[in-house]
Amino acid sequence: MTATTFAGTVWIAVFAAALIWEIISLGLTSIWFCGGAIVASIAGFMGANYYVQIILFIVVSAILLIALRPVAKKKLIVSGAPTNIDRNIGSRVKILETVDPAEGTGLIKIGDVEWRAISESGRILNKDSFAEITKIEGTKVFLKEVSE
Numbered sequence: 001m002t003a004t005t006f007a008g009t010v011w012i013a014v015f016a017a018a019l020i021w022e023i024i025s026l027g028l029t030s031i032w033f034c035g036g037a038i039v040a041s042i043a044g045f046m047g048a049n050y051y052v053q054i055i056l057f058i059v060v061s062a063i064l065l066i067a068l069r070p071v072a073k074k075k076l077i078v079s080g081a082p083t084n085i086d087r088n089i090g091s092r093v094k095i096l097e098t099v100d101p102a103e104g105t106g107l108i109k110i111g112d113v114e115w116r117a118i119s120e121s122g123r124i125l126n127k128d129s130f131a132e133i134t135k136i137e138g139t140k141v142f143l144k145e146v147s148e
Contacts, residue, residue: 007044007053011037014057028072036061085110085136092130092146099125099143108141115141 001009015037018030040057048056088110099106099117106117106125110133119125120134120142131143 011041
């Protein structure tokens with residue numbers, strides 16, 4: 001095997017490793033190195049010096065990362081879709097159990113389901129008073145006081 005064939009083959013192995021890692025991680029972490037490895041492989045097969053190959057790999061990978069990652073993240077990564085429960089944000093609810101941040105208590109009911117309630121302001125919200133839902137995260141409903 002000649003030195004040029006060896007160099008080109010090594011960069012193809014780097015390409016394959018980066019591609020496999022990208023397939024496993026699915027996080028847009030190593031796809032950029034695939035482009036750099038292809039360019040370095042071509043340079044290797046053409047007989048370029050090892051230093052030139054390494055510089056090409058680094059420069060092309062960096063350019064791809066800087067130029068395309070923001071675009072790819074915007075187009076490919078989908079943010080969480082709102083759920084039906086989000087329609088309750090802004091609704092008034094009756095507090096079933098006193099919302100006390102110090103005690104970690106608080107309960108409301110949305111439809112037929114009881115939810116853990118948290119005071120957005122950190123103040124105590126009394127049982128049987130009314131509050132407005134400001135946001136919902138997981139199984140927690142954040143509330144703010146409303147005057148009746």
